[in-house]
Amino acid sequence: AQSVSQHNHHVILSEAASLELGCNYSYGGTVNLFWYVQYPGQHLQLLLKYFSGDPLVKGIKGFEAEFIKSKFSFNLRKPSVQWSDTAEYFCAVNSGGGADGLTFGKGTHLIIQP
Amino acid sequence: DAGVIQSPRHEVTEMGQEVTLRCKPISGHNSLFWYRQTMMRGLELLIYFNNNVPIDDSGMPEDRFSAKMPNASFSTLKIQPSEPRDSAVYFCASRPLAGEGGEQFFGPGTRLTVL
Numbered sequence A: 001a002q003s004v005s006q007h008n009h010h011v012i013l014s015e016a017a018s019l020e021l022g023c024n025y026s027y028g029g030t031v032n033l034f035w036y037v038q039y040p041g042q043h044l045q046l047l048l049k050y051f052s053g054d055p056l057v058k059g060i061k062g063f064e065a066e067f068i069k070s071k072f073s074f075n076l077r078k079p080s081v082q083w084s085d086t087a088e089y090f091c092a093v094n095s096g097g098g099a100d101g102l103t104f105g106k107g108t109h110l111i112i113q114p
Numbered sequence B: 001d002a003g004v005i006q007s008p009r010h011e012v013t014e015m016g017q018e019v020t021l022r023c024k025p026i027s028g029h030n031s032l033f034w035y036r037q038t039m040m041r042g043l044e045l046l047i048y049f050n051n052n053v054p055i056d057d058s059g060m061p062e063d064r065f066s067a068k069m070p071n072a073s074f075s076t077l078k079i080q081p082s083e084p085r086d087s088a089v090y091f092c093a094s095r096p097l098a099g100e101g102g103e104q105f106f107g108p109g110t111r112l113t114v115l
Helices: none
Strands: A003-005 A010-014 A019-021 A024-026 A031-038 A045-050 A056-058 A064-068 A073-078 A087-095 A108-113 B005-007 B010-013 B019-024 B031-038 B042-050 B053-056 B065-071 B074-079 B088-095 B110-114
Touching: A003 A087, A010 A019, A019 A108, A024 A073, A031 A064, A031 A073, A045 A056, A045 A064, A045 A073, A073 A087, B005 B088, B010 B019, B019 B088, B019 B110, B031 B074, B042 B065, B042 B074, B053 B065, B074 B088
Parallel strands: A010 A108, B010 B110
Antiparallel strands: A003 A024, A019 A073, A031 A045, A031 A087, A056 A064, A064 A073, A087 A108, B005 B019, B019 B074, B031 B042, B031 B088, B042 B053, B065 B074, B088 B110
16 A cells, blocks of 8 residues: 655745755555645645656746655755745655555645745 | 536534535546545545546445446535534545546535534
8 A cells, every 4th residue: 555754744934945845655666746735725736746757857836856766755845935835735646557546645734934 | 627616615514414525527537536634634535436437435434425426527425424523624636537647636625514
């Protein structure tokens, strides 16, 4: 069975600080990896995804993530955060075929202080 | 593009009552997923359909939960009888079967409160 671990449950940063949110997954086969964001009162939106190819993927709003297969990790990064980045961030995985449901991590609540 | 549509957005009911949540996937998407989000357990997959056929319902917590997809544009998740521990936000998501990877598009969710 797949599992996803997000190590930081709550993160508080000041504007312009750099961000890195950790995500590790457990699965023996080929995986697809995702980061979703949930802004207050809104539904989940896709930030970025990795299916194959370049392990460094770029998403919307200046976010990027790097897939490190040897570490089973897919950490999310942003060089300079903004107040509007305050949200809940979820790492998710499904199997390589892509047709399965997603297994989510517990989420990281990010608060950006102005 | 209307996105995934869910109704109702909020539902408050009393323990023992039947609850029906509804979902309309994005037109042309032939995979549909139901998820539940709680503080304790986070986001969990309940069930998903491909071409209206249930593929994996191992996440459905109990027999009180049932889901149907009578056609490509409509799905329901029913809880009968409801219990306070069913209180959660229920999300529906859809994706096309074909195409690369498994990006799913989420609806706004239904916030269910069972008193």
